[in-house]
Amino acid sequence: MMAEKGPKAKALAGGTDILVQLRGRRFFIDRLVDVKGVPEMNELSCSAEEGLTLGAAVPCYRIYEDDTIQSLYSGLVDAAFLIGGIQIQGRASVGGNLCNASPSGDTIPILIALGASCVIEGPKGSRTLPVEDFCTGPGQNVLQDGELLVALKFPPPAANSGAHYLRFIPRNEMDIAVAGAGASVVLEDDKETIKSARISLAAVGPTPIFAEEASELLAGRAASEGSFEAAAEAAKAAARPISDMRGTAKQRIHLSGVLTKRALREAVARAQG
């Protein structure tokens, strides 16, 4: 159905972005395909052994109301619980948020931090790629005409791991991130040394950013303020924000550091249990 209309077809999941964009005449289409009836896109399966498979059309509330996800992927729950208000969470999906490819998309950094990958189906078959490679620019993603993001796959959480996402907004809800940071950490069995970490940033570049240097420099370091500080500095270096009505570039770089520290503190606390 999608392939028939090429670029003039779009998929409808929760509709919380696309209906607004259509109404605002941001683009014109011939066909809007409701994908909520597609079983694979509504799949939600989660276990400590298999990890998490999240259908691209699964609305946010199903994530944060799921006890297993809450215990295994609390970082993802953070993001699902702060998108829009309750009404939005009743419809909006993580897959839709990713396809919308907004630099400030609130769920994308935590997908990157958790090492999630995208399962894409299309006329030429299926392919899988890391979330950090999915967005290509503001509102742009790798999907070709007729291709569809079907699901997101999360690896099983490692022992002694924890993750957190937070953003900075002027209000306390119902706002777009001025900047956001996601962090996941895996600790050694001593629970004081970082084995590995992944840090990602929102709203500080044309796409959500995987802050590789900040992530890598943490490996083998103590889970302490000094390390967080170093990672924050590296995250700031990775940020390439613009100035707009939501914040200046200087403010956003600064916030990238502040939020990276805060995300790491909480992620480590969670990993330490």
Place this chain on the structure above:
Amino acid sequence: MSKKIHVQTNINGLDVDLLCESRQSLLEVLRDVLNMTGTKEGCNDGNCGACSVIVDGRLIDSCLMLGVEAEGKEITTIEGVAYTHGLHPIQQSFLENAALQCGICTPGFIVAAKALLENEPEADEGRVRHWLAGNLCRCTGYDKIVRAVLDAGKTMATQSKSES
């Protein structure tokens, strides 16, 4: 004008057959097709909650759902909140707490509060404020609305205890 689509749905307990265009939102269908104008449009982009309705038990903004998506769903709007012979405790509480001024946001708040309190009548102030953050009110400063919802929750908790 584009072709109309037949939709079968259930609104406030009544089966409804309707015709709508594929581009019409559920909000437009309620207001313009069914003349159920209790659900209000405040922004038409999911940022004010005035058009809140409950679809299959889930609180949503009806401006962000298409009318055709209502097929097979159960929908509750403000018109379906009161009982046949009296007000819902949330409505009564809004009146007694003077929790409305101009009243345009009131249907959305009452529907949102119903979606919360029917599952969590004992929700505390923090939970109520968080739940209602998707509903804007410009008149009251929220103080009396939050009190009304907390009071209604107490009434509903007592009622459900006495029923069980």
Place this chain on the structure above:
Amino acid sequence: MVSTAENKTQYKVVGTRPIRHDGLEKVTGQARYSADINLPGMLHGKVLRSPHAHAIIKSIDISRALALPGVESVITSADLPQPSGRVADLGEGAMMNPKFLSNNVLASDKVLYKGHAVAAVAAADQHVAEEALGRIDVEYEVLPPVLNAVDAMKEGAPILHERLYTAENPFVRPGGLRDDSDPEGGSNVASHFVFELGDLEKGFAEADVVVERGFRTKAVHQGYIEPHSATAMWNRDGHVTIWCSSQGQFAMRDQSALILDISMSQIKVIPLEIGGGFGGKTLVYLEPVAALLSKMTGRPVKVSMSRQEVFEGTGPTSGSFMKVKMGATKDGRITATTATLIYEAGAFPGSPINPGVQCMFGPYDIANGRVEGYDVVINTQKTAAYRAPGAPAAAYAAESVIDELAEKLNIDPIDFRVRNAAKEGTRRLTGPVFPRIGYLETLEAAKNHPHWSAPLEGPNRGRGIATGFWFNGSGPSSATASVNQDGTVSLVEGSPDIGGTRAAVAMQMAEVLGLPAEDVHPSVGDTDSIGFTSTTGGSSVAFKTGWASYEAAQDIKRQMIERAAYIWDVSAEDVDLTDGVFHHKSDPELRFTFKELAGLLLETGGPIVGSAAVNPGGVGGAFAIHIADVEVDPETGKTEVLRYTALQDVGKAVHPSYVEGQIQGGAVQGIGWALNEEYFFDDEGCMTNSSFLDYRMPTSLDLPMIDTVMVEVPNPGHPFGVRGVGEVPIVPPMAAIANAIKAATGVRMTNLPMSPGEVLKALWDSEESKNSD
């Protein structure tokens, strides 16, 4: 909490908290607001708006739009009569320049802001109408825009109105135009005026400390949740019915008549429930457009705005530039003050500079002062009234400087205000002296409030206070009431109800007649069914329409006493009404309850209708003091309001719950203004945050409970001591929060909004200047 200063009179209804009469309809979704009207055969209208902030309209071609199936009519300003540029009085100081009013409804030769209405379409449904807008071809010659008042006042600035002259007189007029024969060029300064009192030089010479500061505030919107909507039916006989929600059905009628150049009696405006106004629904936008589209098509037409159109096409309140200088002695006596206020009017003259200047130092007894005001046009939305128009920005500047003076003198900020407080007999900077006011009582109540003495512990936290003054208004108002045979009374009044005034007005009638509030059934009449009533604004309704209701009740009482006397065959002078019972003053046998007598009316001479039309004097001004506790996150600059208390002299609170509601709502609008709300423009003058997502009004999660204290100092000018209450609560919050942020961080914020980015920047600047010292 009610704190009664001198309330000796006990009332039965006034001061109680009945359920409001229109409440049930509003909690069940039955109440009808402007967009809820659907008429048989109705067409839907949409307005084409300018994409440019400043441009000449070279041509408009509507042919492609008209060719679209489903499109019935397309109109432009060429279809409207072009009225003169001479200012017209629409009653009670509501000044209009008909040309400006008309050109704001549909631009004629120039567009003056992005969002300015250019043309309108009527079509079978709104989707077709929207599609048709894209087929109206407008050729623009784009001009450079001028986007703030300082730039607009510079030599060589782009001129919005070639014929606008600067009115150098004390009586601010919303713009006058030069005659065409006058060779002088135009100006962006629509008016300039000065108030002076005492001897400034002497005053400043006496001061031990002088503080001087500049302030900048941005345009903010009233933010009512209901977008504008108007439906009109132009009948074949030339009479038009307009259904709309506004703060004044008579204002809508009279403004529409002016723009359409027809007699006001040809228009009937039916007021529907209004989903918030706060001053923003006092001007016509869509009403004449809907009427003209209906005239063209012969069918009813509904035109509604989207939220984006509300932001871009209707009036916010002014942005401002202000300078304040104030001096005081060591013992805390203000000796002199000067202030210059420049208010941005938007595209057409008429910012609230005048009330801003007149309210600015209202709370203080200052012997020597000078205040100067400018009304300046720029290429943004034409401003409209917003809750205590002009006063909040002015108070932000004045109360920030006063806080700084108190701090420098090491005097408690409430004590400092007490020492300089205006009271009965104080001569205001603008000339007149105050009657009995309750400012001192309100300050005392604040001083004694547990919030003021509560410890505020923890880092990055601070407490601030600020006060505010608003005149309050009055105006012509009408009420008619008929006694029903079951002993109830049906009351028709002329004031659209935007916050519970129907209840407050009905309660004043019930009080006179000794009835329970529920037995008076109030409704708001249309322009053919009630006498002229001025707009709901200036916190006037509980006062003026309450007064009309009181007088109509007296009329009923008098007639019913006469009727009882007639039935009993006694003199009317011997009959009285006490607690709802008509009785003979000396014969206890002769008594009728109100209900009994009501049941006898038809057979004893006919029904009784009471009416009153008033234009009362005796308005009492309102004072407020707010206490705010905040915590500022030093890493992000974000301010959290931890605790908030608003105290106010409310005269006599008719329905205390709704008085509290007004105070809470006003305070929270002020908190939004203080922290996050602003119109954000790009360099071309396009508003970039025209949605509730990016125009950040407070949500329930951003606020604590708002404690209120109603100090009751009855207004001697009103039968029940009523003072307006709705506006003054928006006056103090910005300064209260700025003062609290200062206490928390040591940084004084002189620009609004004090958004996280701005606070962060100020913290960095202060850090830098410390380091460079």
Place this chain on the structure above:
Amino acid sequence: MARVFIPTMLQPLTEGVKEVEFQAANVRQVIQGLEERFPGIGQWLTEDGRIKPNLAVAIDGETTSMGLLAKVAPDAEVHFIPAISGGGK
């Protein structure tokens, strides 16, 4: 004697005089009295035989809605101030 205050921006017309006292029973007489003392000042206060639009007259601090007809009590203070059009809650 009515005590009549001259608005700041009209004081150039009165050579700096800020207030004057004279007999006047109503606002019309106040304006006549001013015009006699300061020829030309009246045109700033009235237009088409009525008080100028957007100008309010306050008698003893109370804004009157009666225009030129408003009664002025003996010893009353008279101020001319810009009218405040309705704000709006």
